[in-house]
Structure formats: C-alpha cells, structure tokens
Amino acid sequence: MNDRSRRRIAGAGLLAPLLLGCAARTDLHLGEPTPEQASLEWERVRPLRPWASLEGMREGRSRYVERCGSCHSLPDPSSRTVERWTLEVERMAPKAHLDSLQGSKITDWLASRALAADGH
Numbered sequence: 001m002n003d004r005s006r007r008r009i010a011g012a013g014l015l016a017p018l019l020l021g022c023a024a025r026t027d028l029h030l031g032e033p034t035p036e037q038a039s040l041e042w043e044r045v046r047p048l049r050p051w052a053s054l055e056g057m058r059e060g061r062s063r064y065v066e067r068c069g070s071c072h073s074l075p076d077p078s079s080r081t082v083e084r085w086t087l088e089v090e091r092m093a094p095k096a097h098l099d100s101l102q103g104s105k106i107t108d109w110l111a112s113r114a115l116a117a118d119g120h
C-alpha cells in the first residue's frame, strides 16, 4: 500500500462518524418549525415557564442546534425532563459561551419537546 491510498483510507474513517452524526440529527426534527407549530410549542411551555416568548424559543432552538453539538452530538431534546434540561443547560451554557439568559431560552425551547414527550 502506498502513502496516498493509506491517507485516503484514513480520510474515509474520519468522515463516516460525521455522516452518521448528520443522519441522526434529521430524525430529531430540529428544523425551524412552522408558525403554527411554534405557537403550539409556546403554549405547551407557558404554564411552566411563563416568561417564555415565541421569539426567545426561536432563538433558543437555533442556538441549541448551532452551539450544543460542537463538542458532542446533539442530545435528543425529548430525552430528558424539563428539570433535567434546566440543570444540564446551566452546566453546559458556559462551555458554549452562552450567558444565563441565552441558556434559559434554550431551556424554554427544550422544555416544549420534553413536555411533548411526557404526553403533556
């Protein structure tokens, strides 16, 4: 085996987990919701987090997708309870260079997924 083919094999090895990571993300439904879906998500969260706003949740979703998957794959938003997300985001926000308000908006959005998963 010459040097060039060895490099090509190493390259494919690096690429595979990246591709798998992207494939996993699409079934988490992390894309921008329609305005109707966004309102439903907001209404679900309001009783528990009355400060949540539509705009804040919009920001929270996009920051989650942009910032929380840089060190590890993005966790499934429906995989944890609201209480657990609150703690995890407080712990992780400084790692992602986010302040507590930015973190709280991420939790507002994650809460809508956590509550939907609980059947609320």
Ligand code: HEC
Pocket (backbone or CB within 6 Å): 064, 067, 068, 069, 070, 071, 072, 075, 088, 089, 092, 093, 095, 096, 097, 098, 106
């Ligand atoms: C700078 C790198 C970095 C960034 C950015 C980051 N994380 Fe993490 N995260 C880690 C490391 C390292 C661990 C494993 C060690 C730990 O749990 O503290 C981890 C673990 C986790 C866990 C698993 C905890 C468990 O054991 O169940 C969750 C959930 C999580 N991160 C969520 C987030 C969220 C949400 C964000 C965005 C606000 C985020 N992470 C951004 C580095 C990062």
